[in-house]
Amino acid sequence: MTRSIAVAAQQLEEDIAGTPREAIETRRSMRRFLPRPVPRETVERVLEVASRAPSGVNIQPWRVYVLGGERKSRLSEALVDAHFNRADEHQPELKRSPDRLPEPFKSRQRQIAWELFGLLGIQKGDREGTKAQHARNFLFFDAPIGMIFTIARALERGSWLDYGMFLQNIMIAARGEGLHTCPQAAFAKYHAILREHIGIPEDEVVLCGMSLGYADPEAPENQLVTPREPVSAFATFVDV
Numbered sequence: 001m002t003r004s005i006a007v008a009a010q011q012l013e014e015d016i017a018g019t020p021r022e023a024i025e026t027r028r029s030m031r032r033f034l035p036r037p038v039p040r041e042t043v044e045r046v047l048e049v050a051s052r053a054p055s056g057v058n059i060q061p062w063r064v065y066v067l068g069g070e071r072k073s074r075l076s077e078a079l080v081d082a083h084f085n086r087a088d089e090h091q092p093e094l095k096r097s098p099d100r101l102p103e104p105f106k107s108r109q110r111q112i113a114w115e116l117f118g119l120l121g122i123q124k125g126d127r128e129g130t131k132a133q134h135a136r137n138f139l140f141f142d143a144p145i146g147m148i149f150t151i152a153r154a155l156e157r158g159s160w161l162d163y164g165m166f167l168q169n170i171m172i173a174a175r176g177e178g179l180h181t182c183p184q185a186a187f188a189k190y191h192a193i194l195r196e197h198i199g200i201p202e203d204e205v206v207l208c209g210m211s212l213g214y215a216d217p218e219a220p221e222n223q224l225v226t227p228r229e230p231v232s233a234f235a236t237f238v239d240v
């Protein structure tokens with residue numbers, strides 16, 4: 001283990017966030033989890049706290065499928081198989097980003113992809129390595145708990161705002177339990193398989209998934225700390 005990984009590993013071990021600021025600042029997308037189980041009561045507590053999220057006229061548009069054990073393993077198997085063998089047959093129902101991401105967004109996307117693949121030793125242009133890493137999404141990055149989030153088809157984009165707050169609350173509440181997460185849009189593409197395996201009705205749209213568990217403190221991919229623009233780059237202060 002290199003020194004920087006050892007230091008990060010020590011910081012990650014048993015790191016329970018005490019304050020909201022600590023919870024927000026220590027939340028990062030983790031992409032390798034330990035086999036340590038997460039009790040159902042803990043997941044319920046996280047979801048209960050998260051459901052305090054505000055929503056326009058309190059409609060609470062969220063619906064969560066919490067997966068573990070054998071059913072989760074069987075679903076992962078089916079998703080990995082589709083990812084490697086039938087990816088072209090699947091499309092997400094909601095378009096998340098434009099076909100060509102404009103600047104400055106494209107550069108930001110590139111930077112984190114290179115940094116993540118760099119940590120994993122995946123070279124630029126290594127299509128197989130990239131595809132194999134993407135497949136790890138469908139194993140929920142080995143987390144004991146996987147969640148799939150849906151929204152009623154009848155709702156409009158306004159409710160996605162509410163939904164984002166709920167998702168963020170889950171990730172923050174998880175930190176208060178010493179848990180980590182990875183939000184994952186990757187699942188949306190395979191909504192047909194998700195419907196079949198976990199009985200999601202047609203009047204719900206699959207938005208994304210999320211891995212939940214204890215992060216592996218030594219995994220290289222968990223050392224990724226993504227940068228942020230300074231406040232001066234995105235905030236305009238008027239008469240303040």
Ligand SMILES: Cc1cc2nc3c(=O)[nH]c(=O)nc-3n(C[C@H](O)[C@H](O)[C@H](O)COP(=O)(O)O)c2cc1C
Nearest residue numbers: 027028029031112137182183184185186187208226
């Ligand atoms: C809605 C949403 C979908 C995401 N989908 C994925 C995904 O499918 N796979 C993945 O590895 N990371 C996914 N991410 C994680 C982002 O890459 C990550 O949040 C971003 O790079 C910032 O890093 P941080 O979460 O560590 O701060 C997603 C994040 C969000 C908010």
